[in-house]
Amino acid sequence: MTARDGRSGPEPAVPGxxxxxxxxxxxxxxxxxxxxxxxRTPRTVRVVHAAAGVLAVAAFAWTLWHGLHEQAxxxxxxxxxxxxxxxxxxxxxxxxxxxxxxxxxxxxxxxxFAYALLGHNDGHPTxxxxxxxxTVVAAAVLVGITPHVAAGRSPGLDRLARRVIxxxxxxxxxQPLYNSGWFGTWADGGPxxxxxxxxxxxxxxxxxxxxCATLARARTGWPYGPLLRDHLRGLLGIGSAVCxxxxxxxxAVAAVGLWALPVFCVPLLLTQYSFRRYASIRATYRQTxxxxxxxxxxxxxxxxxxxxxxxxLSRAVGRELGLSESELTVLExxxxxxxxxxxxxxxxxxxxxxxSLPQEEQRRIALLGSAVVRQTGVPAEVAVVVERQAxxxxxxxxxxxxxxxxxxxxxxxxxxxxxxxxxxxxxxxRLSTARDYEPRxxxxxxxxxxxxxxxxxxxx
Amino acid sequence: MRAVPPAARVYILCAVLAAGACAxxxxxxxxxxxxxxxxxxxxxxxxxxxxxxxxxxxxxxxxGMGAFVPVLLAAAFLLPPAAAALVxxxxxxxxxxxxxxxxxxxxxxxxxxxxSTCAAGWVFRELPGLSxxxxxxxxxxxxxxxxxxxxxxxxxxxxxxxxxxxxxxxERCPARVAWHGLQPGELPPxxxxxxxxLMMAVLWRSPYGPVTxxxxxxxxxxxxxxxxxxxxxRAAHQATIRALVQAVDIKDRYTRGHSERVGRASVLIARELxxxxxxxxxLRFAGILHDVGKLGVPTRLLRKExxxxxxxxxxxxxxxEYGHEMVRGIGFLREARAAILHHHERLDGRGYPYxxxxxxxxxxxxxxxxxDAFDAxxxxxxxxxxxxxxxxxxxxxxxxxxxxDARMVGALARALDRHGWHPAVTAxxxxxxxxRGNVPPPRSSGDPGPLSERDAGHRPARPLHxxxxxxxxxx
Numbered sequence: 001m002t003a004r005d006g007r008s009g010p011e012p013a014v015p016g017x018x019x020x021x022x023x024x025x026x027x028x029x030x031x032x033x034x035x036x037x038x039x040r041t042p043r044t045v046r047v048v049h050a051a052a053g054v055l056a057v058a059a060f061a062w063t064l065w066h067g068l069h070e071q072a073x074x075x076x077x078x079x080x081x082x083x084x085x086x087x088x089x090x091x092x093x094x095x096x097x098x099x100x101x102x103x104x105x106x107x108x109x110x111x112x113f114a115y116a117l118l119g120h121n122d123g124h125p126t127x128x129x130x131x132x133x134x135t136v137v138a139a140a141v142l143v144g145i146t147p148h149v150a151a152g153r154s155p156g157l158d159r160l161a162r163r164v165i166x167x168x169x170x171x172x173x174x175q176p177l178y179n180s181g182w183f184g185t186w187a188d189g190g191p192x193x194x195x196x197x198x199x200x201x202x203x204x205x206x207x208x209x210x211x212c213a214t215l216a217r218a219r220t221g222w223p224y225g226p227l228l229r230d231h232l233r234g235l236l237g238i239g240s241a242v243c244x245x246x247x248x249x250x251x252a253v254a255a256v257g258l259w260a261l262p263v264f265c266v267p268l269l270l271t272q273y274s275f276r277r278y279a280s281i282r283a284t285y286r287q288t289x290x291x292x293x294x295x296x297x298x299x300x301x302x303x304x305x306x307x308x309x310x311x312x313l314s315r316a317v318g319r320e321l322g323l324s325e326s327e328l329t330v331l332e333x334x335x336x337x338x339x340x341x342x343x344x345x346x347x348x349x350x351x352x353x354x355x356s357l358p359q360e361e362q363r364r365i366a367l368l369g370s371a372v373v374r375q376t377g378v379p380a381e382v383a384v385v386v387e388r389q390a391x392x393x394x395x396x397x398x399x400x401x402x403x404x405x406x407x408x409x410x411x412x413x414x415x416x417x418x419x420x421x422x423x424x425x426x427x428x429x430r431l432s433t434a435r436d437y438e439p440r441x442x443x444x445x446x447x448x449x450x451x452x453x454x455x456x457x458x459x460x
Numbered sequence: 461m462r463a464v465p466p467a468a469r470v471y472i473l474c475a476v477l478a479a480g481a482c483a484x485x486x487x488x489x490x491x492x493x494x495x496x497x498x499x500x501x502x503x504x505x506x507x508x509x510x511x512x513x514x515x516x517x518x519x520x521x522x523x524g525m526g527a528f529v530p531v532l533l534a535a536a537f538l539l540p541p542a543a544a545a546l547v548x549x550x551x552x553x554x555x556x557x558x559x560x561x562x563x564x565x566x567x568x569x570x571x572x573x574x575x576s577t578c579a580a581g582w583v584f585r586e587l588p589g590l591s592x593x594x595x596x597x598x599x600x601x602x603x604x605x606x607x608x609x610x611x612x613x614x615x616x617x618x619x620x621x622x623x624x625x626x627x628x629x630x631e632r633c634p635a636r637v638a639w640h641g642l643q644p645g646e647l648p649p650x651x652x653x654x655x656x657x658l659m660m661a662v663l664w665r666s667p668y669g670p671v672t673x674x675x676x677x678x679x680x681x682x683x684x685x686x687x688x689x690x691x692x693x694r695a696a697h698q699a700t701i702r703a704l705v706q707a708v709d710i711k712d713r714y715t716r717g718h719s720e721r722v723g724r725a726s727v728l729i730a731r732e733l734x735x736x737x738x739x740x741x742x743l744r745f746a747g748i749l750h751d752v753g754k755l756g757v758p759t760r761l762l763r764k765e766x767x768x769x770x771x772x773x774x775x776x777x778x779x780x781e782y783g784h785e786m787v788r789g790i791g792f793l794r795e796a797r798a799a800i801l802h803h804h805e806r807l808d809g810r811g812y813p814y815x816x817x818x819x820x821x822x823x824x825x826x827x828x829x830x831x832d833a834f835d836a837x838x839x840x841x842x843x844x845x846x847x848x849x850x851x852x853x854x855x856x857x858x859x860x861x862x863x864x865d866a867r868m869v870g871a872l873a874r875a876l877d878r879h880g881w882h883p884a885v886t887a888x889x890x891x892x893x894x895x896r897g898n899v900p901p902p903r904s905s906g907d908p909g910p911l912s913e914r915d916a917g918h919r920p921a922r923p924l925h926x927x928x929x930x931x932x933x934x935x
Contacts, residue, residue: 194672237682244678251675252659255666259602266655267679274686281690285697287790292704294789298756298782343707343755376703378696 044218045158048211052161055168059134069128070121076258077115078140080265084108085144087272104159106242106272107265108144112137112163113204113246114253116170117197119178122257129179133171138164158215162208170204194251201243205235221451226322233324241271289378293336301342303414311335313448314406318399320444331399333378334385338403341369341386362390393438405429405437405445422449464564468630472564475571475622479545482578486542493543500670501538505531506551508677529615529650530680532577533657534673536611537604538664541581548573572622580615584608604658612654616646656680701748708754718835723747725831725872726824728879732871739795743824746796750803750828753783777812780804799824803832806863826865830856830872833864838881849881 041049068074084107116133118126141163149155174197209231216231217224235243245268252260293307314335318328342365357365370387374380381399388400389407396404412425426446433439486493508528535547552570559565587607627633660673705719726747730740754762757779761772768776784801787793802816802825809817837852847855853873860866 194668194675198675237686241679241682244675248659248663248672248675251666251668251672252663255668256662260662263605263655264659264676266652267659267676267683270652271679271683271686274683274690278686278690278693281693281697284790284792285693285700287792288697288700288704291786291790292700294786295704295707295752295755298753298785299758300756372703372707375706376700378700 042218045215048165048215049157049161052164055134056138056164059131059138059168062131063135066129066131069132070126073115073118073121073126073253073258074128074132074136076261077111077118078136078143080111080261081108081115081137081140082144084111085141086147088144088148104156105144106238106245106268108141109163110242110245110249110265110268111140111261112167113170113201113242114249116167116204117174117200117246117250118253119174119193119250120254122253123255127179130168130171130175133175134164134168137167158212162211162215165211166204166208169207170200173200173203194247197247197250198243201246205239205243206232209235209239222319223322226319226324230325238271238275241268289333289336289376292376293340296339296342299343302339306410306414307336307339310338310403310407310410313410313445314399314402316448317402317406317441317444320448321398321402321440323398327399330379330381330385331402334373334382334389334399335403335406337373337376337378337382338369338386338389338407339365340372341365341367343372359390366390392435393441401438401441405441408437409445409449464561465630465632468626469564471625471629472568472571475575475625476567479549479571479574479578482575483542483545483549486540486546493540497539497670498535498543498546501531501535501547502550504674505535505547506554508681509551509555528677529653530656530660530677532573533580533608533612533615533654534660534664536577536581536615537584537608537657537661539581541578541585544581545574545578548577568626572619575622576615576618579618580611583614584611604662605655608654608658609651612650612657613647615654616650620646701745704752704755705748708751718839719748719751721835721839722750722828722831725834725881726827728875729827729831729868729871732875733867742792742794742796743799743827745793746799746803746824746828747831749783749787749793749796750800750832751779751783752786752800753779753781755786756782777804781813795822795824798822799828801825803828805829807865808862811863821865826868830864830868833859834872849876 084105087107088105115137118128120126141160145155145160210228213224213228213231216222216227245264249260249264252264290308290311293311296302297304297306311332315328315332318331323331366387366389369389370383373383373386381397385397385399385403388396389403391400393401393404408429409422409425412428413422426442426449429437429442429445430439433442486498505528508531532544532548535544538544539547549570552573553566555566555569584607587610624635628635656676659676663673663676664670666672708719723744724747727740727744730743735743757776761768761776764772780801780803784797787797787800790797799822801813802821805811805814805816805821805825807818807821807826809815834852834856837847837855838849840846853869853876856864856869856872860869
C-alpha cells in the first residue's frame with residue numbers, strides 16, 4: 001500500500017547473533033559482515049564434510065553387499081529420523097541463537113542415537129551392525145531434508161555431517177561391545193545396562209558438541225574456548241532431553257518392541273514445542289527492544305542505526321573476549337538501550353555523541369537511561385550496565401566497559417569530519433586506557449575492526 | 461483472605477474421609493502391598509512436587525497443575541488402587557502452597573489427589589474386557605494404551621468434580637459455573653500425562669528397573685522449565701511494550717492513560733464487528749501503540765500551551781510516520797503497524813500522512829481513528845473539560861462518512877449502548893497489573909476460586925488476556 005510497507009519485514013539480523021548456532025548458516029550467513037571466511041568454505045569444514053560423506057558411502061556399500069538385517073526395525077527407526085528432520089525448526093528461522101536451542105531436530109537426533117544404541121528388540125538380540133546404522137540414519141536424514149531443500153531452505157550440510165559422524169561414533173562404541181556379549185556377562189537385566197547406555201550417549205553428545213564448536217570456530221574465527229563452553233552448556237537444555245529420550249527409546253524397544261517408538265517420542269515433542277515457543281517469544285522480545293532503542297534515533301537524539309551498530313560491534317567484541325551466550329544477551333540489550341536516557345533531555349546532544357560531553361553530564365544521562373530501562377522488565381543487569389556506562393572502567397562491570405569503548409568508537413568514527421578513519425580513532429582510545437577504557441577491550445575492538453567488523457557500516 | 465466457610469470445611473472433611481476409605485485396604489493384612497514400590501513412588505512424587513511447580517502444555521494446560529501427574533498415574537498403573545492413593549499423600553502434604561490457609565489447602569490437595577489416583581487405578585484394573593491386574597506387562601503393550609487413556613480421563617474427571625465441589629462450598633460459585641471446568645479441551649494434557657505415566661510403568665516393570673523410568677520424566681521436566689521461562693519472557697515483553705507507552709505519557713502529559721483507553725475502545729469496536737480473537741489482540745496493541753511516534757516529536761511542542769504555528773503542526777503531524785518507523789521491525793504487530801501509520805487518515809482523503817481515502821485506509825486504522833477521537837473527546841485535558849459520552853458519539857456520527865468510517869462509528873455506538881464506558885479504569889491500574897506480570901485480575905464470578913486444585917499454582921502469565929477478559933465481563 002505504501003512504499004514503506006515493502007520494508008516492514010524483520011530487521012536485518014545483528015551480525016553474530018545468528019552465526020552462533022550457525023554452523024549451517026546458508027545464504028543468511030553470508031550477509032553478515034563479521035565473517036571473512038564465509039565466502040569460501042574453510043578447510044576444516046570441507047574435511048569434516050568429506051569424512052562424513054566417505055563414511056556414509058562406505059556404510060552404504062557395505063550394507064548393499066551384506067543386505068539389510070531386521071528390516072522392520074530399520075524402517076521404523078528410519079521413519080522416526082526422517083520425521084524428526086522434517087519437523088525441524090529451520091536454522092535461523094527464529095533469528096535466535098540461544099545456546100540451548102542448538103539442536104534443531106531433537107527428534108531426529110534422539111531416533112538416530114536410539115538406533116545406534118539398540119541392543120535387544122522385544123527381548124530378542126539384534127544383529128544390525130554399525131554400517132547398517134549409519135546407512136539408515138544417513139538415508140533417513142536425506143529423505144527428511146528433501147522437502148526443506150525443495151522449499152528453498154538451506155540443507156544444513158554441517159548438521160548432516162555431524163549427524164552421520166556422531167551416530168557412527170555412538171554405534172562404534174556400543175555395537176561391538178554388545179555383539180561380543182560383554183553386556184550379557186555382567187550388565188544385562190540390571191541397572192548397569194541403562195547406565196552404560198546413558199554413559200555412551202553422554203559421550204556421543206559431548207563429542208558432537210566438540211565437533212560443532214570446531215566447525216563454528218572454522219567458519220567464524222571466534223575463540224574456541226567460549227564456543228565450546230556455549231555448546232556444552234547448550235547440552236543441559238534440549239541436549240539432555242535428547243539423551244534421555246534416546247536412551248529411553250533404546251531401552252523401551254528392548255523391552256516392548258517397536259511399539260515404543262511413537263509413544264516414547266511424545267515427551268520430546270513436547271520439549272521441542274516448548275523450546276520453539278520460547279525461541280519465538282525471545283525473538284519477538286529482541287525486536288521490541290531494538291525498536292525501543294530506535295526511539296532515540298527517530299527523536300533525532302542519535303544518528304540512524306547508532307544503537308544497532310553499537311550492539312553488533314559490542315557483541316563481536318564480547319565474543320572476542322570470551323563472554324558466554326547469556327552475558328552476550330545482556331550486553332546486547334544494554335547496548336541497544338544505552339542512549340535511551342537521552343529521551344529525557346529537552347535538547348538533543350549534537351550527533352548524539354555523548355562521548356564529547358563533560359563527565360557529569362554523561363553520568364546524568366546514564367542514570368536517566370537506567371531509570372527507563374528498569375521499567376522495561378528486562379533483566380536487572382541490563383539496567384546496571386546502562387547506569388555504569390560512563391564510569392571509569394575500573395568501576396564498571398565488564399559489559400559496561402565494552403559498551404563504553406564501542407560507543408566511543410562509534411561516536412568518533414561516525415562523524416563525517418574525521419577523515420582519518422578507524423585507525424586514528426583506535427589510537428585515540430588507546431591513549432585513554434589509563435582511566436576511561438579498558439586496554440583489553442580496546443585491543444579486542446581493534447581486532448574485530450581489523451577482521452572487518454567495520455563492514456557493519458556498509459550493511460545499513 | 462476471607463474465612464473459610466463451614467460448608468467448605470465439612471466438604472474437605474468428607475474428601476479426607478473418602479481418601480482414607482480409598483487408602484485403607486492397603487493396610488489390611490492380606491493386601492500384599494509392595495511397600496518398597498509405594499515408598500519409592502511417593503518419594504519420587506514428593507521430589508517432583510518440589511521441583512516443578514509450573515504449568516506446561518501451554519495456556520490451555522490445566523493451569524498451575526502444581527502436581528506432577530505422570531508419577532501419580534504411573535502409581536495407578538503399577539500398584540493396587542489403595543496403595544496408589546497412598547503415593548499421592550506425602551508429596552501433596554509437603555508441597556508448597558502460595559496462599560493461606562496453607563494447612564487446609566495441603567490437606568485438601570492430598571485428599572483430592574488420593575481419591576483421583578485411586579479412581580484412575582480402579583478404572584485401569586477393572587475396565588471390562590481388558591487384561592486385568594498386570595496390564596503393563598510387556599506383551600500387552602499396545603493394548604494397555606486404552607485402559608491407560610481411560611484412567612487418565614477418570615483422573616481428570618474426578619479431580620475436576622472434586623474441585624467444582626470446593627468452588628461451590630468455599631467460593632459460593634453457582635454450581636453450573638463451578639463444574640464448567642469439565643470440558644473436552646482439558647483432556648489432551650491429561651492424556652499426555654497418562655501416556656507418560658504408562659511409559660514410566662512399562663520401564664519400571666522392564667528388566668532394567670525403576671531407575672530408567674526417571675529418564676521419561678526428564679524431558680517432561682525440561683519442557684516444564686522452558687515453559688516457565690517462556691511465561692517469564694512473555695511477561696517481560698509485555699512490560700517492555702508498556703514501557704514504550706509510558707515513555708509517551710511522560711512526554712505528553714495531556715494524554716495520561718489515553719493509549720490504554722484507545723486500545724480498549726478499539727477492542728470494543730472490533731468485538732462488535734465480530735473480529736477473530738487473535739486480530740483483537742493485535743488491534744489492542746495498535747490502539748495502545750498508536751501514538752508511540754510522539755516519542756520522536758520534541759517535548760516542547762507536545763507540551764506547548766496555546767495554538768500551534770503551521771510549522772509546529774507539521775512537525776507534530778509527523779508522529780504517525782515516526783511511530784511506524786519505530787515498530788516496523790516488530791513482527792508480531794502485523795496489521796497494527798499499518799494502523800499506527802494511518803490512524804490520522806480521513807475517509808475523504810484530507811487526512812495525513814498520505815491522504816488515503818475510503819477503503820484505501822486499512823481497516824485497523826479506521827478503527828483506531830474512531831477510538832482515538834472518542835477518547836480524546838471524553839477525557840479531560842488541561843485546556844478543556846471532558847464531554848459526555850453521548851455528546852461524543854453524536855459528534856462522531858456527525859463526522860461519519862467524511863472523517864470516520866460509519867461502520868466503525870456505528871459499532872462503537874452499539875458497543876457503548878450494550879456495555880457502557882468505564883474510563884475510570886485508568887492506565888495506571890492496568891500498568892500495575894502488567895508490570896507485576898502475573899497478578900491475576902480480581903475474581904469475577906466465573907473464575908475458579910483460590911482453593912481450586914487445578915488453580916492452586918500460578919496462572920499462566922497473560923495480563924493482556926486477563927485484562928481483556930475483565931472488560932468482556934464487566935464493561
